[in-house]
Amino acid sequence: xxxxxxxxxxREELILNxxxxxxxxHGVLRFIVHTDGEIMRKAxxxxxxxxxxxxxxxxxxxxxxxxxxxxxxxxxEVMFTNMAYATAVExxxxxxxxxxxxxxxxxxxxxNRIASHQITLGCITMDLGAFTPFVHLLRERERINDLMxxxxxxxxxxxxxxxxxxxxxVPDEWLKQLEAFLDHFEPVIDEFDSLxxxxxxxxxxxxxxxxxxxEDAVGFGLVGPNLRASGVDWDVRRDLPYGAxxxxxxxxxxxxxxxxxxxxxxxxxxxxxxxxxxxxxxLRQCLANLPEGDIKxxxxxxxxxxxxxxxxxxxxxxxxxxxxxxxxxxxxxxxxKWRTGSFAGLSIIEHISRGLMIADLVAVIxxxxxxxxxxxx
Amino acid sequence: MTPTIERGPEGxxxxxxxxxxxxxxxxxxxxxxxxxxxxxxxxxxxxxxxRTDTDRFGMVFRSTPRQADVLVLAGTISYKMASRIRLLYxxxxxxxxxxxxxxxxxxxxxxxxxxxxxxxxxLFLPVDVYIPGCPPRPESLCEGLMLIxxxxxxEPWLKKAWGKYKSDKPDPMPTEGCxxxx
Amino acid sequence: xxxxxxxxxxxxxxxxxxVLDFREEAxxxxxxxxxxxxxxxxxxxxxxPELSFNFLRSLCGVDRPDxxxxxxxxxxxxxxxxxxxxxxxxxxxSASRLESxxxxxxxxxxxxxxxxxxxxxxxTGNPDLRRILLPEDWVGHPLLKDYEEPDSYRGIPTTxxxxxxxxxxxxxxxxxxxxxxxxxxxxxxxxxxxxxxAGSAEQK
Amino acid sequence: xxxFSEYLANIGRSIVTLGDGLAVTFSYLLRxxxxxxxxxxxxxPVVAMLPxxxxxxxxxxxxxxxxxxxxxxxxxxxxxxxEVVKDEETxxxxxxxxxxxxAKCMFCGLCVEACPVSGLxxxxxxxxxxxxxxxxxxxFVDKPxxxxxxxxxxxxxxxxxxVGSIVRKLLADxxxxxxxxxxxxx
Numbered sequence: 001x002x003x004x005x006x007x008x009x010x011r012e013e014l015i016l017n018x019x020x021x022x023x024x025x026h027g028v029l030r031f032i033v034h035t036d037g038e039i040m041r042k043a044x045x046x047x048x049x050x051x052x053x054x055x056x057x058x059x060x061x062x063x064x065x066x067x068x069x070x071x072x073x074x075x076x077e078v079m080f081t082n083m084a085y086a087t088a089v090e091x092x093x094x095x096x097x098x099x100x101x102x103x104x105x106x107x108x109x110x111x112n113r114i115a116s117h118q119i120t121l122g123c124i125t126m127d128l129g130a131f132t133p134f135v136h137l138l139r140e141r142e143r144i145n146d147l148m149x150x151x152x153x154x155x156x157x158x159x160x161x162x163x164x165x166x167x168x169x170v171p172d173e174w175l176k177q178l179e180a181f182l183d184h185f186e187p188v189i190d191e192f193d194s195l196x197x198x199x200x201x202x203x204x205x206x207x208x209x210x211x212x213x214x215e216d217a218v219g220f221g222l223v224g225p226n227l228r229a230s231g232v233d234w235d236v237r238r239d240l241p242y243g244a245x246x247x248x249x250x251x252x253x254x255x256x257x258x259x260x261x262x263x264x265x266x267x268x269x270x271x272x273x274x275x276x277x278x279x280x281x282x283l284r285q286c287l288a289n290l291p292e293g294d295i296k297x298x299x300x301x302x303x304x305x306x307x308x309x310x311x312x313x314x315x316x317x318x319x320x321x322x323x324x325x326x327x328x329x330x331x332x333x334x335x336x337k338w339r340t341g342s343f344a345g346l347s348i349i350e351h352i353s354r355g356l357m358i359a360d361l362v363a364v365i366x367x368x369x370x371x372x373x374x375x376x377x
Numbered sequence: 378m379t380p381t382i383e384r385g386p387e388g389x390x391x392x393x394x395x396x397x398x399x400x401x402x403x404x405x406x407x408x409x410x411x412x413x414x415x416x417x418x419x420x421x422x423x424x425x426x427x428r429t430d431t432d433r434f435g436m437v438f439r440s441t442p443r444q445a446d447v448l449v450l451a452g453t454i455s456y457k458m459a460s461r462i463r464l465l466y467x468x469x470x471x472x473x474x475x476x477x478x479x480x481x482x483x484x485x486x487x488x489x490x491x492x493x494x495x496x497x498x499x500l501f502l503p504v505d506v507y508i509p510g511c512p513p514r515p516e517s518l519c520e521g522l523m524l525i526x527x528x529x530x531x532e533p534w535l536k537k538a539w540g541k542y543k544s545d546k547p548d549p550m551p552t553e554g555c556x557x558x559x
Numbered sequence: 560x561x562x563x564x565x566x567x568x569x570x571x572x573x574x575x576x577x578v579l580d581f582r583e584e585a586x587x588x589x590x591x592x593x594x595x596x597x598x599x600x601x602x603x604x605x606x607x608p609e610l611s612f613n614f615l616r617s618l619c620g621v622d623r624p625d626x627x628x629x630x631x632x633x634x635x636x637x638x639x640x641x642x643x644x645x646x647x648x649x650x651x652x653s654a655s656r657l658e659s660x661x662x663x664x665x666x667x668x669x670x671x672x673x674x675x676x677x678x679x680x681x682x683t684g685n686p687d688l689r690r691i692l693l694p695e696d697w698v699g700h701p702l703l704k705d706y707e708e709p710d711s712y713r714g715i716p717t718t719x720x721x722x723x724x725x726x727x728x729x730x731x732x733x734x735x736x737x738x739x740x741x742x743x744x745x746x747x748x749x750x751x752x753x754x755x756x757a758g759s760a761e762q763k
Numbered sequence: 764x765x766x767f768s769e770y771l772a773n774i775g776r777s778i779v780t781l782g783d784g785l786a787v788t789f790s791y792l793l794r795x796x797x798x799x800x801x802x803x804x805x806x807x808p809v810v811a812m813l814p815x816x817x818x819x820x821x822x823x824x825x826x827x828x829x830x831x832x833x834x835x836x837x838x839x840x841x842x843x844x845x846e847v848v849k850d851e852e853t854x855x856x857x858x859x860x861x862x863x864x865x866a867k868c869m870f871c872g873l874c875v876e877a878c879p880v881s882g883l884x885x886x887x888x889x890x891x892x893x894x895x896x897x898x899x900x901x902x903f904v905d906k907p908x909x910x911x912x913x914x915x916x917x918x919x920x921x922x923x924x925x926v927g928s929i930v931r932k933l934l935a936d937x938x939x940x941x942x943x944x945x946x947x948x949x
Contacts, residue, residue: 061839062839064873065837065839065873066839067871067873068839068869068871068873069839071871132784132788139797142797146814149813149814149816149817150814150815150816151816152816153814153816153817153818153872153885154817154818154870157869157870157871159871159872159873167872167876168816171815171816191787194783194784194786194787195783195784195787195788196784198780198783199777199780199781199783199784200773200776200777200779200780200781201777201780201781204773
């Protein structure tokens with residue numbers, strides 16, 4: 001908002017400010033765009049507008065007391081941040097999580113993944129000018145919010161997981177409600193496909209735009225759907241299995257270059273649609289084999305993990321979500337670092353924005369699925 | 378709304394009913410700025426979504442501050458963002474209202490110990506309505522917006538603009554004489 | 560995990576020609592790399608076919624005021640061999656400086672910027688070393704254990720009236736005497752990167 | 764010529780796919796509406812429609828509270844303020860203050876899990892918008908009263924007030940114009 005227009009006559013370059021309040025940027029996020037006419041020379045991201053010092057707060061909180069704060073690392077994938085933190089502490093403590101809790105964790109994670117992708121897909125279409133699909137997806141997301149509220153008590157900041165398990169068992173009626181939701185939602189994905197996914201205008205906006213090759217994707221540390229769209233077949237759930245994922249049967253969609261080149265915006269879009277289908281598949285498996293038993297292992301009220309450090313990662317909706325935790329034997333963490341997908345995802349924008357049209361920048365931001373709190377923490 | 382006759386410079390003016398009419402119009406076209414900083418932004422989107430359809434009250438989101446009446450402080454405000462929010466607020470046209478949505482905008486909420494978070498939106502903006510919740514439900518935000526409507530309803534701003542309003546009395550609070558929703 | 564890491568570490572040490580300090584505590588084991596061999600070790604880790612760590616998971620700092628060092632920790636991962644390695648290095652706390660690995664992995668540019676922002680580690684060779692998360696005129700590096708918050712920032716009080724606030728840093732560490740010494744030395748270093756304005760100097 | 768036919772084909776595909784999308788949109792004209800007509804045009808109040816575990820504004824039944832302060836210790840952000848003093852005459856512990864700062868609370872539920880007598884609980888209430896942030900500091904103790912004794916094993920648990928009634932009354936009190944603290948400049 002400040003230095004809005006600024007032209008340098010000798011180079012015929014216009015510096016254009018975009019954000020931090022801009023309806024198309026995801027959360028508060030600013031770009032300084034160097035343009036030559038309609039073409040961008042480069043777009044330099046400026047982040048930190050939502051830096052909240054969550055890593056410092058971890059050093060002031062006890063291990064269980066930090067759990068609600070993990071909800072706010074990324075409000076769209078709360079279950080994953082909960083789980084990444086819980087598994088990190090469990091690894092240090094050497095706690096075994098009961099099988100029922102493991103399956104419940106997978107269940108809520110996949111439900112959360114669907115909710116997160118709904119917002120992402122809705123934002124992509126909204127950024128490209130189609131508002132209606134966004135409203136459709138908000139409507140479906142409302143159903144997931146209801147399910148989550150019935151299970152954990154809150155619509156967005158669930159605070160569901162605990163060190164050693166989960167906080168509450170599923171209510172009796174809940175599994176039936178979930179099944180009803182799945183029966184309802186699977187056709188909705190197909191409906192979404194015919195609503196917008198294969199719309200020619202959307203394809204023209206996204207196909208062949210901002211191609212990220214596999215080498216760049218790995219070098220810049222892209223993870224999750226963004227990495228897979230570039231043709232790297234890698235999924236933490238399948239390749240470094242954790243929790244109850246080894247028991248699950250699912251495919252990992254990889255970018256095919258369906259409407260252009262492998263690694264373009266359309267690949268990043270369509271992979272997320274496919275991942276929602278796979279999540280539904282995993283949810284059905286969870287429903288079919290939910291074991292009986294405890295939901296929480298015995299963990300002391302004020303755990304003091306032994307001296308040491310651990311890196312624990314889960315596959316979040318935006319890819320590998322890692323927690324690096326150092327313990328010094330006291331009830332408070334010595335240092336906690338979050339490794340998130342959006343931070344790496346945004347760092348590539350300066351590199352790939354060269355030569356793109358200004359209007360394509362929103363498509364790039366939207367399909368890379370960057371979320372402000374995850375970058376800034 | 379009791380009709381009142383005010384003396385203008387040239388003669389009589391029935392300002393009271395006009396005020397009422399204008400307020401009625403303003404009340405039912407409450408446009409809020411589509412602007413969220415953190416978690417509450419998702420609930421702000423859901424509020425505009427199909428479940429709690431705020432379009433029913435004439436509340437539509439606008440993308441530019443120049444067209445907006447209400448600024449919803451949806452989420453945590455960092456120091457880096459605070460000056461930008463102030464700028465957005467300054468760009469809005471009078472009369473304008475501010476809603477602090479959620480604990481972070483109310484008091485800083487759970488980020489009391491953070492070095493980078495402003496402890497409450499009212500430290501740098503005049504806030505009209507505070508909504509508790511972390512994040513508040515869409516219905517909660519709806520209630521907050523309706524409180525702003527109630528506040529608009531009894532605002533003598535035309536009289537004030539005419540210079541005839543006795544300003545020794547403070548502006549009526551939104552809760553004064555209002556009815557609870559339920 | 561442990562044996563695999565030990566072998567990887569041994570391979571890396573052979574290529575570098577130094578003996579690495581390999582530590583095993585609870586959780587993940589890690590190797591300590593001398594600061595002057597940092598970039599060389601990273602290059603070797605990436606290019607050696609047996610190692611081929613092509614993915615920099617994260618790079619971050621850890622403040623150890625008791626030892627007088629700021630550790631820089633890198634988590635490496637290889638998609639080909641599916642193995643991981645954690646390497647640490649120590650930099651002097653009073654004048655922390657380290658060679659940048661941004662030419663090894665482009666992802667390191669932003670990770671190093673973040674470490675610079677929060678810890679004040681100066682990465683020589685990073686093409687774009689400036690504050691990333693905090694405003695340009697911020698004073699100090701908040702993730703240092705002895706960071707003390709000013710009373711106000713740009714006229715906004717940092718504590719809400721009527722609310723008490725837990726103090727940062729000094730309360731965290733039990734032994735008190737160690738802090739003043741590095742902090743005084745730290746100040747000019749932290750002050751040079753953000754242009755120390757008159758207003759921010761007053762707050763300090 | 765090839766490029767021209769491609770151009771026309773593009774337009775054709777756009778129209779067809781747009782038609783597909785619009786067909787989906789129009790089909791929603793015939794489906795059941797999804798909107799809940801908050802606040803008044805619902806079959807029952809929205810508060811009653813919320814699921815059992817929904818975490819709304821906190822409340823404490825002080826007739827049950829033993830003044831053990833576990834909840835205040837559990838709270839990661841110290842938004843519960845309890846003051847218990849010992850009465851010199853009756854040798855009883857007296858609950859002087861039980862305030863919950865709803866403006867700061869993050870609704871995580873850790874305190875409710877910790878409460879040994881289930882006196883502290885999340886209600887379903889969510890309508891607490893205020894024009895003054897200080898009013899969101901809810902005080903549950905009007906005048907000091909002795910703390911409850913924890914129930915013995917064979918005794919029945921003491922009766923608690925219905926969930927939500929306390930906080931609803933407390934919030935409604937603020938709306939009364941007679942309240943001396945209401946109104947006034949911001």
